[in-house]
Amino acid sequence: MAISLFDMLKIGIGPSSSHTVGPMAAAYRFVQGLIADAQLTAVQRIDIQLYGSLGATGKGHGTGPAVLMGLEGHQPDQIDPAIVLPRTDAIREQGQLLLNGEHSIAFNERADLTYHKKESLPFHPNGMTFFAFDANGGIVRERTYYSVGGGFVVDESAAGADRIVEDKTPLPYPFKTGDDLLKQCQANQLSIAELMLANEQAWRSETDVRDGILHIWQVMQECVQNGIHNEGVLPGGLKVKRRAAALYASLTAHDRLDLISPSLSALDWVNLYALAVNEENAAGGRMVTAPTNGAAGIIPAVLHYYWHWCPNADEDGVIRFLLTAAAIGILFKENASISGAEVGCQGEVGSACAMAAAGLAAATGATPEQVENAAEIGMEHHLGLTCDPIGGLVQVPCIERNAIGAVKAINAAVMAMRGNGEHFVSLDKVIRTMRDTGRDMLDKYKETSRGGLAVNVIEC
Known part of the structure; x- marks a missing residue:
């Protein structure tokens, strides 16, 4: 497959x-x-x-x-x-x-x-x-x-089989687990992005792969821009007000909030990028499923952070970021789930956080071992996260949850790159734990809106 x-x-x-x-x-x-x-x-x-x-x-x-x-x-x-x-x-x-x-x-x-x-x-x-x-x-x-x-x-x-569209295209560097991925990188002296690029060429030329990735990046940028310029109330009946436009105006005006956390000003922008994407998503706009819509703001937000805040950011870094993020996403898809209805929001926001952390680490020069560590940190601290959207809408708590997940992803990458890639819990074990936790989770916490915030907020 x-x-x-x-x-x-x-x-x-x-x-x-x-x-x-x-x-x-x-x-x-x-x-x-x-x-x-x-x-x-x-x-x-x-x-x-x-x-x-x-x-x-x-x-x-x-x-x-x-x-x-x-x-x-x-x-x-x-x-x-x-x-x-x-x-x-x-x-x-x-x-x-x-x-x-x-x-x-x-x-x-x-x-x-x-x-x-x-x-x-x-x-x-x-x-x-x-x-x-x-x-x-x-x-x-x-x-x-x-x-x-x-x-x-x-x-x-x-x-009843693997629940994934079956594709038997032979790949030059197949992998099923994180351990497989690291071994392939070590044996062939490749980064995760290089390995993924070689695998992608089983379907299309290198030029087409690069162009396709940059098109995805363009759509992500357009989604953010749409999100920060559209105002009003989101559809669905909850009357959730869009905040990204007001936050953008506040950040560009350098208002008094800058005095609270001047050293963390980049995180204000990360929050903005994530909110913009997920408000566009909630409004039914064009966006990139990354790896799901409910978690679609995390990877674009972290990628925007790379583009605007990391020294020497360039299109090659964007390509490394998304190739690496996709490799990590494949591990979740193969070995657990990215479906909130199956494993809760840990499978959506948790997977996206791991993917974004890995992508950022790769784009800024991490080794495969550090990339795997970044992904593990990103997922580990979302274990048990429920999917309980209020009113059955991808709005509350989903929109803010993406902003928090994006910040976690950046910190996960930073922590991993301060080490040498050695760590106590492997990514494979965290993915297995996420799968098992999702299996044990009550159905009312898995995108049915019959538990958690979905009922407690309405009752209040």
Whole structure:
């Protein structure tokens, strides 16, 4: 099984990789299957069943509109975020859905889209089943998909195996664990970024890899800029006010808060970068899933910190950063999970923190051993973190949690680079612990909005 950087860092839209990006991709795949089998024009009705976390928090995460866009032929990395809500409103008002943008069928959201809030499918909490019916009510096509985190989608046939889209592309330097990764680096005298770059060339040329990475960096920068210039209240009903624009104005004005922590002024900007990204995500904007949408602000915030605050920062450093971060993300994806519905927020913010810490260390000259240590520190101090979004929205505590995770990532990199890479707990053991902790965690703390802050704040 092979996973690319471009699998771990996807361009998409908010507010959720597992609840928005994944379901849109699954719906698109379902329609493309109808086309491939020459069945599209036979379809007269579509029925969508959302289960588990998708059923419990899908309305707050925009799952319904995402599915409708996918059925109409849109893909997460190509759709204009500005069309999602207007087009969804039009579908509801007109009662018509355009499958793949070409075949019109009647659609009644109340009857044809069901959120099962307390029922789950067997293999993963983010399950969904699509049915296509002909004019006589016969089933033309039926498929079950699982959105397993980070925008990854598998069908039912793969769900019981590794739950990752299977890719058997042979890699020059395969690795499954952190120990494997370090041994490959040592045996071949490669940095983690160099090893990843060589592996990426199994799919595309070095030029295409570099250009693709720099495009991801460009989208991250655009997301931050959008976030610091957009004001107002986030959608969803909680009336959460966007703060990034006001914070940006405050920082550029050098107001009195500078007197409180002048030596930590860079962290104010790190907070800004993370808040900007996650407010854009919560508003359904364009961003990079890194490795999930709920944790999408951490890597961009730390990468902006590298770009603006680290001496000699350049595009080669950005490429080293993201190649290394992706390598660490692959370890989490292979050996545990990056899905909040499966292991809680430790799998999202914790994984992103580890990835960002590793990336920053690599970009600033760390050895592979120091990089592994940075990732371990970043994850270790997120163990047990629950996913309990208030109102089922990726807003509270998610937005601030990214800012805290970004600051932790920087400190993890600093601590690791003050040492020689030797440390007591390995990254592999921390990943295994995260997986086991997630398995033991009650479902109400895993993106169902039935526990933690999600109920205590509402009750108060």
